[in-house]
Amino acid sequence: MSAARVEVHETAIDGLLIVDLPRPGDNRGWFKENWQRAKATAAGLPDFVPVQNNISFNGTRGTTRGIHAEPWAKYVSVATGSIFGAWVDLRRGPGFGTVVTHEITPSTAVFVPRGVGNAFQTLEDATAYTYLVTDHWSADAQSAYSFVNLADPELAIEWPIDLAHAELSEKDRNHPLLADVEPLPPAPILVIGAGGQLGSALTRELTERNLPFTAHTRSELDLARPCGWPEGIRSGEGLRRYRAVINAAAHTAVDAAETPEGRTEAWAANATGVSALTAACQRAGIPLAHVSTDYVFDGQLPLGEYYKPDAAPAPVSVYGQSKAAGECAVTTWSKHYLVRTSWVIGTGHNFVATMAKLADNGVDPSVVSDQHGRLTSAADLAAGLIHLIDNEAEFGTYHLTGSGEPTTWAEIARLTFEELGHDPQRVTPVSTEEYTAGKTGIAPRPSNSCLDISALEATGFTPRDSAAVVREALERRAQD
Incomplete structure (x- = not known):
């Protein structure tokens, strides 16, 4: 990885992009430009307009969240710790059901397009997961969400920590299998x-x-x-x-x-x-x-x-x-x-x-x-x-x-x-x-x-x- 520039990599899911971020440091710690519009768009990221910045703090290793597809795009990274990220294409089209996984550290970010299910599992204690989104959350927006089960055999996601021993909500445990998910249409x-x-x-x-x-x-x-x-x-x-x-x-x-x-x-x-x-x-x-x-x-x-x-x-x-x-x-x-x-x-x-x-x-x-x-x-x-x-x-x-x-x-x-x-x-x-x-x-x-x-x-x-x-x-x- 270049120490001086942002690098963007395509994945098997159309529009899902893995981003390598420069993270120079010294004996005091490190610094990174998590989102720098000019450099990011020059490297190939979409010129999206984020309106909200969310942070999810996870106290223990093995905390697992998702898989949720939301009606907006998001730019995901971590501030401290590391995660195993999993993404599933839930959009209508030939890519429906495609899975991508990747480890996310402070030197990595991911651009997640609308309609792609997003999930993560923390690999360290005290992991702070952060994301920019292109619309404000509202209760009405939840009607446009889609979900799929983390343990669906068809997805075959190899979670580093067995889900039986992971920390996750009952709602996430009970989401439908891919076979029962209605593909999301494009935004209107x-x-x-x-x-x-x-x-x-x-x-x-x-x-x-x-x-x-x-x-x-x-x-x-x-x-x-x-x-x-x-x-x-x-x-x-x-x-x-x-x-x-x-x-x-x-x-x-x-x-x-x-x-x-x-x-x-x-x-x-x-x-x-x-x-x-x-x-x-x-x-x-x-x-x-x-x-x-x-x-x-x-x-x-x-x-x-x-x-x-x-x-x-x-x-x-x-x-x-x-x-x-x-x-x-x-x-x-x-x-x-x-x-x-x-x-x-x-x-x-x-x-x-x-x-x-x-x-x-x-x-x-x-x-x-x-x-x-x-x-x-x-x-x-x-x-x-x-x-x-x-x-x-x-x-x-x-x-x-x-x-x-x-x-x-x-x-x-x-x-x-x-x-x-x-x-x-x-x-x-x-x-x-x-x-x-x-x-x-x-x-x-x-x-x-x-x-x-x-x-x-x-x-x-x-x-x-x-x-x-x-x-x-x-x-x-x-x-x-």
């Missing part, structure tokens, strides 16, 4: 803006994947009015039990945002509310996935080129300006997924549904042909957001739109007509200037909304192309 995800087309897609996706979540509609949590949020969310204390927050709420009335009243609402939801949500997530130490838009760009990039995630925003509409301000707030918290998208098609009213209705009613529309981009399925956007969280992708900015070649609104309209068996030539392409002639209160639109999605694809997720999104929207319309 909090969805804000559940009533919109993206929020609805998120709740469907999470339900289909059997992933725990809590969802708030605008009537339950209005992003634009933080003073009315539940205290636990506003302070961040109630967020600690979540795996992540997904913000699917926004003021998206692009033209209305150009009015005095709409400008106020857009900035309240897209900037002020997002800033308050980011601060709450930072206080809780949990990731925030936030959805933004191509409107943060001016759309003047030459056709054939794509906006990269690190491109500088240059919004030209009030909506785009408010969303760009929200982005600035989100990026102040290191644990963020800032996901820009464009041309989203979900359930209910959308462009494809409108074109389909016009086609069926014999209306021959004029549609803009000089705005370029790619359709995005709300279902794909939802799946991509969950993918980033579930796979613990690197934090940062991503673009998530449909894949394939860029298109125009007029081409999407013609494809819709064609898919329904109508003559696509009934759609007349027009310029934005022609389409908006004589109309007032129209916000400027980007002429190039093409976003580079290669960073997202590098994480293992590729959305469908525009044609597939059109077909999905028409199939859904036929079922409604």
Whole structure:
């Protein structure tokens, strides 16, 4: 072991990490940095946010505690003495039931992720066992605990001191065998803006994947009015039990945002509310996935080129300006997924549904042909957001739109007509200037909304192309 640096070692349990800690000493004793954030994270420990420090003093050798899996992560070490530590993965998944054991001295620490059962047996008298945890203990939290029997033959833990002669509680002696333990699901995800087309897609996706979540509609949590949020969310204390927050709420009335009243609402939801949500997530130490838009760009990039995630925003509409301000707030918290998208098609009213209705009613529309981009399925956007969280992708900015070649609104309209068996030539392409002639209160639109999605694809997720999104929207319309 190096005498100068922290060393982190992986184990057979995913996320359970053994940590070697430098412990210099002399004739007076020794000293160690038990938790030093910069050194620990540089060595490979998660950048967790502990909120409570607990110490368990054990008077005699053979004191045995556990096996308890709790709804928070913990960082375990000993101040004096030594222990035999045992950990069992009680999380849902292929690792369920995996066992790791290790002796812990003052030169060693262990990072125990949420859902991994933790137990120890003291090897010396007067052993002080200490641990940092990522949430405050409460009586309500005990409903999310899981336990397994220390003596379960299936676990085959070789306790240094026979459990028949060890000091342990009756409760620990009577915990269930592994065969009777229900695997723990992952921590829930909090969805804000559940009533919109993206929020609805998120709740469907999470339900289909059997992933725990809590969802708030605008009537339950209005992003634009933080003073009315539940205290636990506003302070961040109630967020600690979540795996992540997904913000699917926004003021998206692009033209209305150009009015005095709409400008106020857009900035309240897209900037002020997002800033308050980011601060709450930072206080809780949990990731925030936030959805933004191509409107943060001016759309003047030459056709054939794509906006990269690190491109500088240059919004030209009030909506785009408010969303760009929200982005600035989100990026102040290191644990963020800032996901820009464009041309989203979900359930209910959308462009494809409108074109389909016009086609069926014999209306021959004029549609803009000089705005370029790619359709995005709300279902794909939802799946991509969950993918980033579930796979613990690197934090940062991503673009998530449909894949394939860029298109125009007029081409999407013609494809819709064609898919329904109508003559696509009934759609007349027009310029934005022609389409908006004589109309007032129209916000400027980007002429190039093409976003580079290669960073997202590098994480293992590729959305469908525009044609597939059109077909999905028409199939859904036929079922409604």
